[in-house]
Amino acid sequence: MGTTVPNTSGTGSTGRRHRVREEALAEILRTGRRLLVEEGPSAVTLRAIAREMGMTAPGLYRYYASHRDLVQALTSHLYEELAAALTEARERRPAAEPGQRLREVCRELRHWARTHPREFGLLFAKPVTDADTAPGAAAHDPSWRFGGVLLELMVQLWHRGGIRPPAGLDPAWLAQLEEVREHLTGEPVPLEILYVFVSCWARLYGAVAVEVFGHLDFALTDAEPLFEHTLHGILTELGEPTDSP
Amino acid sequence: MGTTVPNTSGTGSTGRRHRVREEALAEILRTGRRLLVEEGPSAVTLRAIAREMGMTAPGLYRYYASHRDLVQALTSHLYEELAAALTEARERRPAAEPGQRLREVCRELRHWARTHPREFGLLFAKPVTDADTAPGAAAHDPSWRFGGVLLELMVQLWHRGGIRPPAGLDPAWLAQLEEVREHLTGEPVPLEILYVFVSCWARLYGAVAVEVFGHLDFALTDAEPLFEHTLHGILTELGEPTDSP
DNA sequence: TTGGTAAAGTTAACGCCTATAACTTTAGCC
DNA sequence: GGCTAAAGTTATAGGCGTTAACTTTACCAA
Structure with a gap:
């Protein structure tokens, strides 16, 4: 390989070089996002980015x-931001019970x-993802930093014994889930929890996407009641008592 | 205006002209779809279309x-095709009860x-619809030919008295729904039915979109169990007895 | 039958885009 | 202070939507 390896560590002038590059990378993403x-x-x-x-x-x-590649980097950045926002919401009331935190x-x-x-559209409206999301290639994927926040809370709910997963789960599905079990969290999550996790995620996604993508513009100017209704349904599915929808 | 108005009716040679044009329009859409x-x-x-x-x-x-405009025409065409497919599914067993037909x-x-x-991506993954879907501008919209199929069946379910909509609906939401009520079907649909319709549509959309857009590729190779689970939940929400999920 | 006319389709061009190649400048390092 | 590699440049190729100006085609009416 090359004779000189960039001095990534240390405080020398190469460190400055590195810092300048990092700043350029950040400005590119910042500009791209502003355009988005x-x-x-x-x-x-x-x-356009270069022009700006x-x-x-x-x-x-x-x-x-x-x-x-640039857009993909922007996408990863946004996934992390979303995950941070969700984490922040989770920590808003650390003493609350998991159901309340999940609601938040x-x-x-x-x-x-x-x-x-x-940003939401960029992350979640991807028309048929052309490739490279193979089963098992999960958690490293930045797109699952945020999913983990939801899953963790569901695991906590499970620890409290609230979740009563439906009986008679499809064996084929269970076999699939087993494959990715330990990729998602450290501890061994029971497959039934992953089952309800995926189910609830689909439901949550539907409610939010339908609103944000404008599929309800024909009928609604405020979709909050729909969302709260959905949230009520999700928490009920998780065996969590909630107030009226 | 011009002195000669194209002879749209009649069987004269202008009719041929018209037919040729129609065929060209059809070929454009056919080619565009093939490329899609x-x-x-x-x-x-x-x-690319012209080249082909x-x-x-x-x-x-x-x-x-x-x-x-061309893409929009293609989109409308696909909406109609989807509506036709759903209608065909509805008519598959005309004697069955509405719950079974809705399931189909x-x-x-x-x-x-x-x-x-x-095609599904083109229709339903629209990133923030930039305009012109104002509340009330519904039913004429080709995007609601297919929604009507679902709504009609729910209305039939309502006639059978199966639907027990949740009490305490948000008044604001009811007011919004009232505005579009008669746009969707001929008969006066009770607002509560529109309520569960929108809710169930969001749920259905979530399950299908999450699968087709590949959001579950990390975990599942076959999302059918998830879909059947969701379908079970939807029919339950509609007060319809179903077999185990 | 023949001319007028409007539609259908052409070439040429503009400005946008991604991307590559070849070049110049800049800045760190020995 | 000179070597070297990174950073950024111009030039260029090819694809895209779109417009303008032109040619061809086919209908219709006198």
């Missing part, structure tokens, strides 16, 4: 190998989606 | 005013989505 938010996903182009940064498009290839986390998901519709 | 299915949404370009048809891109402007329709929705993932 202000003008939509189709405005996130290499040329006062440079030319080919220069960006020093930082990302392709436009696709779900509400935060909706809130984040509503206040960041373009 | 085989190479994804980004491949549906004016130039043995002509040049500007010629297409004789048929559609813009690329956006839901399964057909999933089946269509799985066998036409690119």
Whole structure:
């Protein structure tokens, strides 16, 4: 390989070099996001980003190998931000019981989606993911930092014994879940919990996506009642007592 | 205006002219769809369609005013196709009770989505719909030909008295629903039915979208158990007795 | 039958985009 | 202070939507 390896550690001037590069990377993502938010996903182009940064498009290839890679980096960043928001919501009332905390986390998901519709669209409206999400290649995936927040709380609910998963689960499904069990959390989650987790996630996703993607614009100007109704259903499915929908 | 108005009716040679034009319009959509299915949404370009048809891109402007219009026409066409598939599923067993027919329709929705993932993505993964879906501008919209199929069956279920909508509905939501009530079906649907309709649609959408968009690839290779579980939950919410999930 | 006319389709061009190649400048390191 | 690699440049190729100006085609009416 090359004779000189970049001095990534240390405080020398290479450290500065490294820092400048990191700052450039951050500015690219910052600019890309601003374009996404202000003008939509189709405005996130290499040329536009470079233009905003006062440079030319080919220069960006020093930082990302392709436009696709850049958008993917932006996507990962947004997943982490969402995960942080959910975590923050979970920690809002640390003493509360898991059901209450889960409720807060779900509400935060909706809130984040509503206040960041373009970002939510980028993350969750992916038309047929063309590749590379093979079963088992989970948790490392940044897209599961946020899913873990939900799962953890469900595990806690399970510890309290509240969850009564339905009997007679499909054996084929259980076999599939087993395969990814330990990828998601440290401790051995019972398969039934993963079952309700996936089910509840689909339900939560449906309620939020349907609202944010505008599928209900024909009927509703405020989808909060729908969401609370859904949330009530989810918590009921988790064996959690809730107030009226 | 012009002195000669195209002879749209009649069997004269203008009728032939008209027929040729219709055929061209159909071929454009056919070609666009083939590109969508085989190479994804980004491949549906004016130039590619024209190329496949043995002509040049500007010629297409004789048929559609813009690329956006063309894609929108394709979208409408797909909505109608989906509506036809759901209707066909509904009529599969005309004598069955509404609950069974609704189940068939839901399964057909999933089946269509799985066998036409690119089309489903085009219809339902729309990132923030940039405009023009104002509340009340419903039923004429082709996107509600298929929703009507679901709603009609729910109305029938209501006639049988099976649906027990939750009490204490949010008044704000009821007021919103009232506004679109008669747009959707001929008869006066009680608002509570619209309530459960929207709720069930969100749930159904979540289950199907989560599967087709690949959000479950990390965990599942076969999402059918999840779907049947969801379907069970939906029918239960509609007060319909079902077999085990 | 023949001319007028409007539709259908063409080429040429503009400005946007991703991406590559070849070049210049800059800045760290020995 | 010179070597070297990174950062950023211009130039270029090819694809895209879209418009303008042109040619061809086919209908219809005098």
